[in-house]
Amino acid sequence: MPPRKHPAPNFYAGVPLDRADQRRADTDYIDRLVNDPACVIVPVWRTKHLITAEAEAVWLRRSEAGHLLETARVSLFLGLREETAYLAVDLSHLEEPEQDPVLGNRGSFQDLRAVGPIMDRRDSAILAYARGLAHWHARHGFCGVCGSATLSEKAGHQRRCSDPDCAAVHFPRTDPAVIMLVHDGGDRCVLGRQPIWPPGMHSTLAGFVEPGESLEEAVAREIQEEVGLKVAVEDVAYHSSQPWPFPSSIMLGFHARADFGALNTADDELESAAWFTRAALRASPENERFKLPRRDSIAWRLIEDWLAEG
Incomplete structure (x- = not known):
């Protein structure tokens, strides 16, 4: 049975970002990106995403939603799109995120599976990426080796055990x-x-x-x-x-x-x-x-x- 050749990407594949993995450990570089007013904030709330009534993803700029970084459970660098950083922020600790004046005026939090098929496929790929990374962080707050709390590193792409005698490094699971x-x-x-x-x-x-x-x-x-x-x-x-x-x-x-x-x-x-x-x-x-x-x-x-x- 001959293999198929070059099928078109499936839904949620083809993330249109430069993941810049070689720069994730450079905290000064990441800080500059995150503090840029043009930085795009991608809110995630209990695995859901901020979506407009027209089934479009809501991209927030740091200049208008920087306060979300102060309250976010975790911030995750997703990558660069034309030199602009995309940053996922987990707001799952909020009981009613849509009461925030910036969030509530822009759309509602919806399950990607409900709107993904009719969204721009590049946008839905970014949201799927953000959801997967946020889900991993939410479930790996403690070290699987010794049970101590873990800390986010490399702009959200690994976690390290806080116990210096253990210091085990954990990577996102797929x-x-x-x-x-x-x-x-x-x-x-x-x-x-x-x-x-x-x-x-x-x-x-x-x-x-x-x-x-x-x-x-x-x-x-x-x-x-x-x-x-x-x-x-x-x-x-x-x-x-x-x-x-x-x-x-x-x-x-x-x-x-x-x-x-x-x-x-x-x-x-x-x-x-x-x-x-x-x-x-x-x-x-x-x-x-x-x-x-x-x-x-x-x-x-x-x-x-x-x-x-x-």
């Missing part, structure tokens, strides 16, 4: 997960359904990569565990990847060929699974009886590209 469209090499593919999903939604199979496992092995294992089909690693082909900070995953997408046969659904994994033809998916009613996955997901992209091939 959990690798494989997601795959299983097909029979012809006109049929497998979709499953989890009971927690919206009514009617069916999607591709997926699962987390385990220690000591290659991505191809993870794909084959998850397929066998979830629907009982055997897949050879040489029949697994990489498609593309997608940052998915809901809360902290990188989705690694594949197409995988399996022989057509009966499915043995794992009750603890899926509510149901079945083979579907291209014709059936193209005629999807998109209602509470049957619908395809979210349009901003790599699952949709895997299905969409497979449909286009036949």
